Amino acid sequence: MNNHDRSLIQLFFAFLKIGLFTIGGGYAMLPLIHKEVVEKYGWATDEEIINYYAIGQSTPGIIAINTATFVGVKQKGFIGGVAATLGMVTPSWIIITLLANVINTYKTNPYVEKAFMGIRIMVLALILSAIIKMGQKVLKTFSDYFLLAMGLIFVGFIDVTPIYIIILGGILGIIIQTAKSRWKKKEDMHE
Protein backbone atom coordinates (compact mmCIF):
# COMPACT_ATOMS: atom_id res chain seq x y z
CA MET A 1 0.00 0.00 0.00
CA ASN A 2 1.48 3.35 -1.01
CA ASN A 3 1.24 6.65 0.87
CA HIS A 4 -1.58 7.93 -1.31
CA ASP A 5 -3.85 4.99 -0.46
CA ARG A 6 -2.88 5.16 3.18
CA SER A 7 -3.92 8.80 3.57
CA LEU A 8 -7.24 8.11 1.83
CA ILE A 9 -7.91 5.34 4.33
CA GLN A 10 -6.89 7.66 7.18
CA LEU A 11 -9.33 10.31 5.91
CA PHE A 12 -12.10 7.72 5.71
CA PHE A 13 -11.56 6.41 9.24
CA ALA A 14 -11.00 9.83 10.85
CA PHE A 15 -14.37 11.05 9.57
CA LEU A 16 -16.03 7.73 10.34
CA LYS A 17 -15.00 8.31 13.95
CA ILE A 18 -16.29 11.90 13.88
CA GLY A 19 -19.62 10.74 12.39
CA LEU A 20 -19.94 7.89 14.87
CA PHE A 21 -19.37 9.99 17.97
CA THR A 22 -21.50 13.03 17.12
CA ILE A 23 -25.12 12.26 17.81
CA GLY A 24 -27.42 14.47 15.80
CA GLY A 25 -24.55 16.36 14.12
CA GLY A 26 -24.21 20.14 14.22
CA TYR A 27 -21.91 22.12 16.51
CA ALA A 28 -21.32 19.07 18.74
CA MET A 29 -19.04 17.88 15.95
CA LEU A 30 -16.46 20.67 16.24
CA PRO A 31 -14.47 19.41 19.26
CA LEU A 32 -14.09 15.98 17.62
CA ILE A 33 -13.00 17.50 14.31
CA HIS A 34 -10.42 19.49 16.26
CA LYS A 35 -9.12 16.36 17.96
CA GLU A 36 -8.86 14.23 14.82
CA VAL A 37 -8.08 16.74 12.08
CA VAL A 38 -5.98 19.32 13.95
CA GLU A 39 -4.32 17.43 16.81
CA LYS A 40 -3.95 13.89 15.51
CA TYR A 41 -3.24 14.31 11.79
CA GLY A 42 -2.41 18.01 11.43
CA TRP A 43 -4.49 18.22 8.24
CA ALA A 44 -5.58 21.76 9.11
CA THR A 45 -5.07 24.43 11.76
CA ASP A 46 -7.87 25.52 14.11
CA GLU A 47 -8.22 28.72 12.12
CA GLU A 48 -8.63 26.78 8.87
CA ILE A 49 -11.28 24.51 10.42
CA ILE A 50 -13.30 27.51 11.56
CA ASN A 51 -12.92 28.93 8.08
CA TYR A 52 -14.12 25.66 6.46
CA TYR A 53 -17.03 25.58 8.86
CA ALA A 54 -17.97 29.16 8.00
CA ILE A 55 -17.85 28.34 4.27
CA GLY A 56 -19.85 25.17 4.98
CA GLN A 57 -22.54 27.30 6.57
CA SER A 58 -22.78 29.70 3.65
CA THR A 59 -22.81 27.12 0.86
CA PRO A 60 -25.51 24.58 -0.02
CA GLY A 61 -25.45 21.21 1.73
CA ILE A 62 -25.29 19.69 5.19
CA ILE A 63 -22.62 21.59 7.18
CA ALA A 64 -20.96 18.43 8.57
CA ILE A 65 -20.61 17.01 5.05
CA ASN A 66 -19.34 20.32 3.67
CA THR A 67 -16.64 20.50 6.36
CA ALA A 68 -15.59 16.86 5.82
CA THR A 69 -15.43 17.39 2.04
CA PHE A 70 -13.32 20.52 2.51
CA VAL A 71 -10.70 18.77 4.65
CA GLY A 72 -10.61 15.79 2.26
CA VAL A 73 -10.29 17.92 -0.89
CA LYS A 74 -7.51 20.01 0.69
CA GLN A 75 -5.58 16.83 1.48
CA LYS A 76 -6.11 14.60 -1.53
CA GLY A 77 -8.22 16.46 -4.09
CA PHE A 78 -11.63 15.24 -5.26
CA ILE A 79 -11.03 11.59 -4.27
CA GLY A 80 -9.99 12.79 -0.80
CA GLY A 81 -13.31 14.64 -0.52
CA VAL A 82 -15.11 11.43 -1.47
CA ALA A 83 -13.16 9.41 1.13
CA ALA A 84 -13.93 11.88 3.94
CA THR A 85 -17.62 12.11 2.99
CA LEU A 86 -17.93 8.32 2.77
CA GLY A 87 -16.44 8.09 6.26
CA MET A 88 -18.91 10.64 7.58
CA VAL A 89 -22.00 8.85 6.19
CA THR A 90 -21.01 5.24 6.93
CA PRO A 91 -22.09 5.23 10.63
CA SER A 92 -25.48 6.67 9.59
CA TRP A 93 -25.94 3.95 6.98
CA ILE A 94 -25.12 1.08 9.30
CA ILE A 95 -26.97 2.33 12.38
CA ILE A 96 -30.13 3.54 10.61
CA THR A 97 -30.33 0.33 8.56
CA LEU A 98 -30.10 -1.82 11.69
CA LEU A 99 -32.49 0.40 13.61
CA ALA A 100 -35.15 0.58 10.87
CA ASN A 101 -35.79 -3.17 11.16
CA VAL A 102 -36.10 -2.94 14.94
CA ILE A 103 -38.50 0.00 14.67
CA ASN A 104 -40.67 -1.72 12.06
CA THR A 105 -40.93 -4.78 14.31
CA TYR A 106 -41.97 -2.87 17.42
CA LYS A 107 -43.93 -0.03 15.80
CA THR A 108 -47.30 -1.51 16.76
CA ASN A 109 -46.28 -2.34 20.33
CA PRO A 110 -48.58 -0.22 22.57
CA TYR A 111 -45.70 0.96 24.79
CA VAL A 112 -43.63 2.04 21.78
CA GLU A 113 -46.68 3.84 20.40
CA LYS A 114 -47.15 5.71 23.68
CA ALA A 115 -43.45 6.56 23.90
CA PHE A 116 -43.59 8.06 20.41
CA MET A 117 -46.69 10.09 21.34
CA GLY A 118 -44.51 11.77 23.97
CA ILE A 119 -41.49 11.99 21.67
CA ARG A 120 -43.46 13.73 18.88
CA ILE A 121 -44.37 16.51 21.30
CA MET A 122 -40.68 16.79 22.24
CA VAL A 123 -39.70 17.01 18.55
CA LEU A 124 -42.10 19.95 18.27
CA ALA A 125 -40.45 21.60 21.30
CA LEU A 126 -36.93 20.94 19.95
CA ILE A 127 -37.76 22.48 16.57
CA LEU A 128 -39.40 25.51 18.20
CA SER A 129 -36.37 26.10 20.42
CA ALA A 130 -34.02 25.70 17.43
CA ILE A 131 -36.10 28.32 15.57
CA ILE A 132 -35.94 30.72 18.53
CA LYS A 133 -32.16 30.28 18.82
CA MET A 134 -31.62 30.77 15.07
CA GLY A 135 -33.97 33.76 15.21
CA GLN A 136 -31.99 35.47 17.96
CA LYS A 137 -28.89 35.31 15.76
CA VAL A 138 -30.44 36.15 12.40
CA LEU A 139 -33.45 38.44 12.93
CA LYS A 140 -32.31 42.06 13.19
CA THR A 141 -34.10 44.32 10.75
CA PHE A 142 -37.66 44.72 9.51
CA SER A 143 -36.78 42.97 6.26
CA ASP A 144 -35.61 39.87 8.20
CA TYR A 145 -39.03 39.60 9.86
CA PHE A 146 -40.72 40.18 6.54
CA LEU A 147 -38.77 37.31 4.93
CA LEU A 148 -39.52 35.02 7.91
CA ALA A 149 -43.24 35.74 7.54
CA MET A 150 -42.97 35.12 3.80
CA GLY A 151 -41.37 31.68 4.36
CA LEU A 152 -43.91 30.70 7.00
CA ILE A 153 -46.99 31.84 5.08
CA PHE A 154 -46.05 30.51 1.64
CA VAL A 155 -44.81 27.11 2.80
CA GLY A 156 -46.89 26.59 5.96
CA PHE A 157 -50.25 27.92 4.86
CA ILE A 158 -50.27 28.02 1.04
CA ASP A 159 -48.18 24.82 0.55
CA VAL A 160 -45.75 26.27 -2.00
CA THR A 161 -42.69 24.04 -2.61
CA PRO A 162 -39.99 25.31 -0.18
CA ILE A 163 -37.30 25.45 -2.91
CA TYR A 164 -39.13 28.25 -4.78
CA ILE A 165 -39.42 30.31 -1.62
CA ILE A 166 -35.72 29.80 -0.80
CA ILE A 167 -34.82 31.05 -4.30
CA LEU A 168 -37.19 34.01 -3.84
CA GLY A 169 -35.59 34.74 -0.44
CA GLY A 170 -32.12 34.75 -2.04
CA ILE A 171 -33.19 37.15 -4.81
CA LEU A 172 -34.89 39.49 -2.32
CA GLY A 173 -31.74 39.34 -0.15
CA ILE A 174 -29.60 40.65 -3.03
CA ILE A 175 -32.15 43.38 -3.80
CA ILE A 176 -32.42 44.46 -0.15
CA GLN A 177 -28.65 44.53 0.28
CA THR A 178 -28.11 46.51 -2.93
CA ALA A 179 -30.86 48.97 -2.01
CA LYS A 180 -29.41 49.47 1.45
CA SER A 181 -25.86 50.12 0.25
CA ARG A 182 -27.16 52.58 -2.40
CA TRP A 183 -29.18 54.39 0.25
CA LYS A 184 -26.19 54.52 2.57
CA LYS A 185 -23.98 55.97 -0.20
CA LYS A 186 -26.53 58.72 -0.85
CA GLU A 187 -26.68 59.56 2.81
CA ASP A 188 -22.88 59.71 3.00
CA MET A 189 -22.82 62.11 0.06
CA HIS A 190 -25.28 64.46 1.75
CA GLU A 191 -23.19 64.71 4.87
Add this chain to the structure above:
Amino acid sequence: MSNYLYLFFTFFRVGLFTIGGGLAAIPLLENYAITYGWVDEKMFADMIAISESTPGPIGVNMATYVGLSQLGFGGSIVATAGIVMPSLLIIYGIAKFLKGVNEHWIVQGVLKGVRPTVIGIIGSTLLSIGRVSVLNTSTDVTWNSWFERIDFKSSILFCIFTIAVMKVKIHPIFFIIAAGAIGIILF
Protein backbone atom coordinates in the same frame (compact mmCIF):
# COMPACT_ATOMS: atom_id res chain seq x y z
CA MET B 1 -33.55 1.83 -12.44
CA SER B 2 -35.67 4.93 -12.99
CA ASN B 3 -36.89 4.66 -9.38
CA TYR B 4 -33.30 4.87 -8.17
CA LEU B 5 -32.57 7.86 -10.41
CA TYR B 6 -35.71 9.57 -9.19
CA LEU B 7 -34.70 9.02 -5.55
CA PHE B 8 -31.16 10.25 -6.27
CA PHE B 9 -32.26 13.49 -7.89
CA THR B 10 -34.90 14.19 -5.25
CA PHE B 11 -32.24 13.99 -2.54
CA PHE B 12 -29.79 15.88 -4.74
CA ARG B 13 -32.30 18.76 -4.74
CA VAL B 14 -32.67 18.52 -0.95
CA GLY B 15 -28.88 18.74 -0.55
CA LEU B 16 -28.63 21.62 -3.01
CA PHE B 17 -31.24 23.74 -1.24
CA THR B 18 -30.17 22.97 2.32
CA ILE B 19 -28.76 26.40 3.07
CA GLY B 20 -28.48 28.10 6.42
CA GLY B 21 -27.58 25.06 8.51
CA GLY B 22 -29.37 23.55 11.46
CA LEU B 23 -32.67 22.04 10.51
CA ALA B 24 -32.81 23.55 7.01
CA ALA B 25 -33.04 20.10 5.36
CA ILE B 26 -36.16 19.12 7.33
CA PRO B 27 -38.85 21.17 5.52
CA LEU B 28 -37.37 20.16 2.14
CA LEU B 29 -37.39 16.48 3.08
CA GLU B 30 -40.89 16.83 4.48
CA ASN B 31 -42.15 18.38 1.26
CA TYR B 32 -41.01 15.43 -0.86
CA ALA B 33 -41.55 12.64 1.67
CA ILE B 34 -45.14 13.62 2.33
CA THR B 35 -46.28 14.82 -1.11
CA TYR B 36 -44.86 11.66 -2.71
CA GLY B 37 -46.51 9.59 0.02
CA TRP B 38 -43.20 8.05 1.15
CA VAL B 39 -44.04 8.50 4.82
CA ASP B 40 -46.95 10.00 6.75
CA GLU B 41 -46.61 12.97 9.10
CA LYS B 42 -46.44 10.80 12.23
CA MET B 43 -43.63 8.71 10.77
CA PHE B 44 -41.86 11.89 9.67
CA ALA B 45 -41.90 13.29 13.22
CA ASP B 46 -40.60 9.95 14.51
CA MET B 47 -37.82 10.01 11.91
CA ILE B 48 -36.67 13.43 13.19
CA ALA B 49 -36.50 12.03 16.74
CA ILE B 50 -34.57 8.95 15.59
CA SER B 51 -32.16 11.05 13.50
CA GLU B 52 -31.44 13.36 16.43
CA SER B 53 -30.78 10.42 18.75
CA THR B 54 -28.43 8.43 16.51
CA PRO B 55 -24.86 9.14 15.36
CA GLY B 56 -24.30 11.16 12.21
CA PRO B 57 -25.71 14.34 10.65
CA ILE B 58 -29.52 14.57 10.85
CA GLY B 59 -29.95 15.13 7.09
CA VAL B 60 -27.89 12.03 6.24
CA ASN B 61 -29.77 9.91 8.78
CA MET B 62 -33.11 10.98 7.37
CA ALA B 63 -32.01 10.38 3.77
CA THR B 64 -30.84 6.89 4.72
CA TYR B 65 -34.14 6.18 6.45
CA VAL B 66 -36.37 7.38 3.60
CA GLY B 67 -34.23 5.61 0.97
CA LEU B 68 -34.36 2.41 2.95
CA SER B 69 -38.12 2.57 3.42
CA GLN B 70 -38.66 3.13 -0.32
CA LEU B 71 -36.15 0.90 -2.11
CA GLY B 72 -34.37 -1.10 0.56
CA PHE B 73 -30.62 -1.07 1.08
CA GLY B 74 -29.89 0.15 -2.46
CA GLY B 75 -32.32 3.00 -1.88
CA SER B 76 -30.53 4.08 1.27
CA ILE B 77 -27.23 4.30 -0.63
CA VAL B 78 -28.77 6.21 -3.54
CA ALA B 79 -30.60 8.69 -1.27
CA THR B 80 -27.49 9.37 0.82
CA ALA B 81 -25.33 9.75 -2.28
CA GLY B 82 -27.89 12.22 -3.61
CA ILE B 83 -27.98 14.42 -0.51
CA VAL B 84 -24.15 14.66 -0.21
CA MET B 85 -23.38 15.07 -3.94
CA PRO B 86 -24.03 18.86 -4.10
CA SER B 87 -21.64 19.34 -1.12
CA LEU B 88 -18.95 17.31 -2.84
CA LEU B 89 -19.20 19.23 -6.13
CA ILE B 90 -19.63 22.72 -4.67
CA ILE B 91 -16.97 22.42 -1.96
CA TYR B 92 -14.54 20.90 -4.46
CA GLY B 93 -15.13 23.88 -6.74
CA ILE B 94 -14.64 26.36 -3.90
CA ALA B 95 -11.51 24.68 -2.51
CA LYS B 96 -9.90 24.45 -5.94
CA PHE B 97 -10.98 27.54 -7.81
CA LEU B 98 -13.00 30.05 -5.84
CA LYS B 99 -11.18 31.09 -2.72
CA GLY B 100 -13.08 33.61 -0.62
CA VAL B 101 -16.32 33.05 -2.52
CA ASN B 102 -18.29 33.20 0.71
CA GLU B 103 -17.26 36.83 1.12
CA HIS B 104 -18.50 37.84 -2.35
CA TRP B 105 -21.31 40.41 -2.17
CA ILE B 106 -23.73 38.24 -4.16
CA VAL B 107 -23.22 35.27 -1.80
CA GLN B 108 -23.58 37.58 1.22
CA GLY B 109 -26.75 39.08 -0.25
CA VAL B 110 -28.27 35.67 -0.99
CA LEU B 111 -27.50 34.50 2.57
CA LYS B 112 -28.95 37.68 4.03
CA GLY B 113 -32.23 36.83 2.33
CA VAL B 114 -32.16 33.05 2.66
CA ARG B 115 -31.39 32.82 6.41
CA PRO B 116 -34.55 34.52 7.70
CA THR B 117 -36.65 32.88 4.96
CA VAL B 118 -35.42 29.42 6.00
CA ILE B 119 -36.37 30.12 9.63
CA GLY B 120 -39.92 30.83 8.46
CA ILE B 121 -39.93 27.67 6.33
CA ILE B 122 -38.71 25.57 9.28
CA GLY B 123 -41.53 27.22 11.23
CA SER B 124 -43.98 25.67 8.78
CA THR B 125 -42.92 22.19 9.93
CA LEU B 126 -44.24 23.17 13.38
CA LEU B 127 -47.71 23.28 11.83
CA SER B 128 -47.55 19.78 10.34
CA ILE B 129 -45.82 18.14 13.29
CA GLY B 130 -48.12 20.02 15.68
CA ARG B 131 -51.06 18.51 13.84
CA VAL B 132 -49.97 14.96 14.63
CA SER B 133 -48.71 15.64 18.14
CA VAL B 134 -50.84 18.31 19.78
CA LEU B 135 -53.97 18.27 17.62
CA ASN B 136 -54.24 14.48 17.47
CA THR B 137 -55.34 14.24 13.89
CA SER B 138 -53.56 13.38 10.69
CA THR B 139 -56.13 14.90 8.36
CA ASP B 140 -56.28 18.54 7.35
CA VAL B 141 -57.73 20.76 10.01
CA THR B 142 -60.12 23.54 9.05
CA TRP B 143 -59.74 26.77 10.98
CA ASN B 144 -63.04 26.52 12.86
CA SER B 145 -62.50 22.97 14.09
CA TRP B 146 -58.92 23.72 15.12
CA PHE B 147 -59.64 24.67 18.70
CA GLU B 148 -61.93 21.70 19.43
CA ARG B 149 -59.26 19.28 18.35
CA ILE B 150 -56.54 20.51 20.67
CA ASP B 151 -55.50 17.79 23.06
CA PHE B 152 -54.98 19.60 26.35
CA LYS B 153 -52.69 17.05 27.92
CA SER B 154 -50.40 17.25 24.89
CA SER B 155 -50.54 21.07 24.79
CA ILE B 156 -49.50 21.38 28.42
CA LEU B 157 -46.69 18.89 27.84
CA PHE B 158 -45.61 20.92 24.82
CA CYS B 159 -45.33 24.09 26.94
CA ILE B 160 -43.36 22.27 29.66
CA PHE B 161 -41.06 20.59 27.11
CA THR B 162 -40.36 23.88 25.32
CA ILE B 163 -39.43 25.66 28.55
CA ALA B 164 -37.21 22.72 29.58
CA VAL B 165 -35.40 22.67 26.22
CA MET B 166 -34.86 26.45 26.31
CA LYS B 167 -33.62 26.49 29.91
CA VAL B 168 -31.62 23.29 30.32
CA LYS B 169 -28.52 22.95 28.16
CA ILE B 170 -28.09 19.20 27.62
CA HIS B 171 -28.00 17.10 24.47
CA PRO B 172 -31.41 16.63 22.72
CA ILE B 173 -31.09 12.84 23.07
CA PHE B 174 -31.75 13.12 26.84
CA PHE B 175 -34.91 15.13 26.20
CA ILE B 176 -36.10 12.57 23.64
CA ILE B 177 -35.53 9.67 26.06
CA ALA B 178 -37.32 11.56 28.86
CA ALA B 179 -40.23 12.38 26.54
CA GLY B 180 -40.55 8.69 25.61
CA ALA B 181 -40.76 7.71 29.28
CA ILE B 182 -43.30 10.48 29.98
CA GLY B 183 -45.35 9.27 26.99
CA ILE B 184 -45.50 5.72 28.34
CA ILE B 185 -46.63 6.97 31.76
CA LEU B 186 -49.17 9.58 30.65
CA PHE B 187 -50.82 8.25 27.47
